[in-house]
Amino acid sequence: MFAVHGYEGASTRLLAERAGVNLPAIQYYFGSKEGLYRAVVGDIVGQTEAHMAPLSSKMRAMLASSAISRAELLELLCEMLEAFVALVTGGPQVESKRLLFARAEVEATPGLEELHENGRRQIFQPCLDLVSRLIGRPPEDEATVLCTMAVIGQVTIFCHNKVQHLLKTAEFTPERVRAIQALVRSHTMAIFAAQQPIPANQSE
Amino acid sequence: MFAVHGYEGASTRLLAERAGVNLPAIQYYFGSKEGLYRAVVGDIVGQTEAHMAPLSSKMRAMLASSAISRAELLELLCEMLEAFVALVTGGPQVESKRLLFARAEVEATPGLEELHENGRRQIFQPCLDLVSRLIGRPPEDEATVLCTMAVIGQVTIFCHNKVQHLLKTAEFTPERVRAIQALVRSHTMAIFAAQQPIPANQSE
């Protein structure tokens, strides 16, 4: 309900009715409407962390090892993006999760900042680090940030609500998910393969 | 106000106060809050059309001419994306326009569908046609749609509100706009340059 109608739009009466409980149950169990909202966001944050955990640790391990080839960096970035695609197109309550992700970029409601901060930490920062190495510029550089955003934008657009009307069916079938993953992978490969090899002046 | 607070969040009292008029003026001049909203959306739609008009007609002319090279198609697509970047980062009331674009993808408020439909017509459809020719698949194909969405996603991400917190300054300076345009161009060139040449079995 929060994802579909927004925080303001999802009234406590609607929430209680859909949950099959009485109205004051929200205050009884969650303190307030905001408390319920934060619980929802926290649940999704947890799902995200669980989903990205294995890849995150793998990446941390590989980046820690002294020598890592450009091809390995690129492969890590592609896996990261593929995991992001899987995150926003699968798992429990996909539709709601995707919409809530999209809302986090627009709405300024309590708790959504946690969701956004989580996305920054779990998705953006790892990608930024990889892109930084791939283009041989520090992650603080604006060019690095912009490039990372553009690459990630290829995925985030599939979170949008109305954009899905461009497709005949709104559902993310396994075939479609694989198609998107393959698409993002090939694009990303093309983007960074064409890049000149690292000028070897990056740190470490 | 609509862009920042959303349709529901921008109360008529707030709107009237910020406009320096009395409360019933909204109903007097626009019939209702929704009428005012539609007027706002209509204004932005008009801006968008005016902004994209020259490129649209140029593209229509080139596509109508029988022979058009792959390089020319690619150049057209890049110009289209650059114009899209310019659209969401410049012109009057940039910030509001960008936020409203982002909201159009999430909110289901009256009149926003017009904004979304306009984006589909002015941006997505032309890009879809170009991508269709570039990858040699009909525009109805899901693969064509997905590819176009991914390419456009590189730009739409810059419409997001919170994502901009990733940058040190939120403002879109001319240098930053040019950097984004160059970035999107180089990415798009890489994506479609690596593609195998058209199998020559596309229509026309």
Place this chain on the structure above:
DNA sequence: GACATAGTCTATCGCTCGATATAATTCCGC
């Protein structure tokens, strides 16, 4: 100077919102 029109003002209507006070009910150890 009387009058019609256009536009603005204050006050308020009916409604929905989140939250709560309070009563009724269910649950569970004993």
Place this chain on the structure above:
DNA sequence: GCGGAATTATATCGAGCGATAGACTATGTC
């Protein structure tokens, strides 16, 4: 099967919402 705690149901509060009624003011016409 009883008593107290946990939970649920009913009724309602105060606030804010969009919209409107109706009085007031400015303006142009004759």
